[in-house]
Amino acid sequence: MLQGSTWGRWLFLGIFLGAWQVAAFVLQSDQLPGPIEVMQSLWRHLVDGDLLSSVLVTLRRVVLAFALAMGFGVLIGFLMGRFPVVDTMFDGVLIMGLNIPALVVIILCYVWFGLVESAAVAAVAINKLPLVAVTVREGVRAVDRQLLQVGQVFRVPLSRRLRYIYLPQLYPYLMAAARSGLSLIWKIVLVVELLGRSDGVGFQLGTFFQFFDITSILAYTLAFVFVIYTIESVLLRPLESRLTRWRS
Amino acid sequence: MNLCEVRITRKAFDGVTVLSEIDLSVAPGSFTALVGPSGAGKSTLLNVVSGLDSDYQGDLCWAADDRRRVGYLFQEPRLMPWLSARRNIELVMPEPDAAVARIDQLLQRVGLTGRGDALPGELSGGMQRRVALARAMAIEPDLLLLDEPFSSLDEPTADGLRRLLIALCREQGNAVLLVTHNLREALSLADRVLFLSRDPATIVHREELADTPRDDGQLRDPAGLLQDLLARHPGILSGIVQSGDRG
Numbered sequence: 225m226l227q228g229s230t231w232g233r234w235l236f237l238g239i240f241l242g243a244w245q246v247a248a249f250v251l252q253s254d255q256l257p258g259p260i261e262v263m264q265s266l267w268r269h270l271v272d273g274d275l276l277s278s279v280l281v282t283l284r285r286v287v288l289a290f291a292l293a294m295g296f297g298v299l300i301g302f303l304m305g306r307f308p309v310v311d312t313m314f315d316g317v318l319i320m321g322l323n324i325p326a327l328v329v330i331i332l333c334y335v336w337f338g339l340v341e342s343a344a345v346a347a348v349a350i351n352k353l354p355l356v357a358v359t360v361r362e363g364v365r366a367v368d369r370q371l372l373q374v375g376q377v378f379r380v381p382l383s384r385r386l387r388y389i390y391l392p393q394l395y396p397y398l399m400a401a402a403r404s405g406l407s408l409i410w411k412i413v414l415v416v417e418l419l420g421r422s423d424g425v426g427f428q429l430g431t432f433f434q435f436f437d438i439t440s441i442l443a444y445t446l447a448f449v450f451v452i453y454t455i456e457s458v459l460l461r462p463l464e465s466r467l468t469r470w471r472s
Numbered sequence: 473m474n475l476c477e478v479r480i481t482r483k484a485f486d487g488v489t490v491l492s493e494i495d496l497s498v499a500p501g502s503f504t505a506l507v508g509p510s511g512a513g514k515s516t517l518l519n520v521v522s523g524l525d526s527d528y529q530g531d532l533c534w535a536a537d538d539r540r541r542v543g544y545l546f547q548e549p550r551l552m553p554w555l556s557a558r559r560n561i562e563l564v565m566p567e568p569d570a571a572v573a574r575i576d577q578l579l580q581r582v583g584l585t586g587r588g589d590a591l592p593g594e595l596s597g598g599m600q601r602r603v604a605l606a607r608a609m610a611i612e613p614d615l616l617l618l619d620e621p622f623s624s625l626d627e628p629t630a631d632g633l634r635r636l637l638i639a640l641c642r643e644q645g646n647a648v649l650l651v652t653h654n655l656r657e658a659l660s661l662a663d664r665v666l667f668l669s670r671d672p673a674t675i676v677h678r679e680e681l682a683d684t685p686r687d688d689g690q691l692r693d694p695a696g697l698l699q700d701l702l703a704r705h706p707g708i709l710s711g712i713v714q715s716g717d718r719g
Contacts, residue, residue: 370546370548370550371550371552373524373546373550374544374546374550374552374564375563376523376524377522377523377524377542377544378543378544378563378564378607378611380563380564384563384568388552388555388559388563389552389563392552392554470553470554470591470593
């Protein structure tokens with residue numbers, strides 16, 4: 225039997241689709257195709273193969289940029305939270321990184337490194353990295369010192385201290401960094417593709433924009449939403465519930 | 473030969489002297505209690521001995537520096553809430569992979585057979601302290617440091633844990649250094665009681681109790697000792713024990 229929250233979610237979706245269809249029917253405009261038309265377009269792009277290949281190319285960039293941003297961001301954030309001298313060193317750069325517009329970083333990466341794949345991935349990772357570092361730094365600062373003292377007194381080896389004392393306290397912060405990071409990376413990857421790549425969802429959306437093909441734009445957006453929901457429900461939520469099981 | 477010798481000339485926080493002229497030696501297998509008022513700096517002293525605090529003037533000498541093992545029972549159990557009782561003990565052991573039988577034995581010894589997979593949040597306060605005691609004993613410490621570990625428990629539970637502590641220390645032969653504001657607790661457990669003053673903390677009196685009989689695994693009855701102590705040193709309790717401890 226479905227629970228109340230699931231009912232609510234389906235009910236909202238139904239109302240949303242219904243309102244969309246009604247609005248499209250009333251307006252009768254190319255600029256607002258109805259959901260049925262968008263689904264038909266989605267199917268067409270799927271059958272043609274362009275949708276799947278574009279999503280896979282974008283997904284690959286997202287995964288690479290995400291891994292780079294999380295890897296370096298966690299390392300820098302951890303060191304900043306743990307050692308005040310590192311915090312002082314990187315704090316100014318971090319504030320700058322947080323506030324420089326994504327577009328500036330993308331343009332500079334393309335200008336300096338050329339219109340190549342590595343520049344595209346680096347631009348996305350650089351945009352995301354400061355946010356991860358700040359989140360992890362706050363997590364490290366909030367770590368329970370009394371529990372750390374246990375590891376220190378009992379001379380627990382560093383690898384075990386990191387895994388069993390530090391990490392479990394950092395999980396909520398790492399999950400927050402991953403979630404916010406993923407949403408930001410999706411958005412930036414599309415801009416990067418629009419500006420300097422010849423494949424991927426961003427490039428395709430740029431092409432559709434030139435032809436004012438709103439139906440295809442919405443079809444691609446729908447496919448994208450599906451991918452995001454899949455990652456959230458298959459990967460992030462189960463992972464989060466597993467890591468924070470002890471809280472219940 | 474002493475297991476450990478502590479000489480603290482001065483320990484200060486923000487320019488305020490907390491510990492001054494502390495001279496303390498711990499013999500192997502001995503049980504020393506330091507009694508002092510709350511806020512005197514007892515925990516600070518244990519932090520120095522444990523190595524958690526190295527910012528002081530003085531010396532800390534160990535008989536065999538490379539082999540010393542220090543167990544610590546804090547005021548709070550300080551268990552990792554995300555690890556089961558078993559994993560909490562395993563965490564501090566030198567070779568966790570080969571420790572299954574030893575952990576089972578310890579859990580059984582502290583009366584937690586079958587609760588090894590429970591998370592700390594699923595255990596009562598007394599049980600959590602039993603796990604913390606098992607964890608401290610798991611490393612087979614040369615010296616066990618106790619920072620008022622039973623102060624927040626009701627008296628029957630605390631007494632049960634004190635008996636368990638005495639029995640485990642007798643089995644393993646480790647030395648114990650207990651800090652407490654509870655003179656009754658000190659007299660019922662220790663072979664030697666040192667009295668600390670405050671502002672700054674310094675040792676003002678040493679009482680040897682090693683000759684006082686104590687049955688195996690049982691607590692010493694502190695009533696007679698307390699009366700005797702008061703008769704010899706009428707002013708010794710001022711500022712140290714709470715009224716309830718005079719009983």
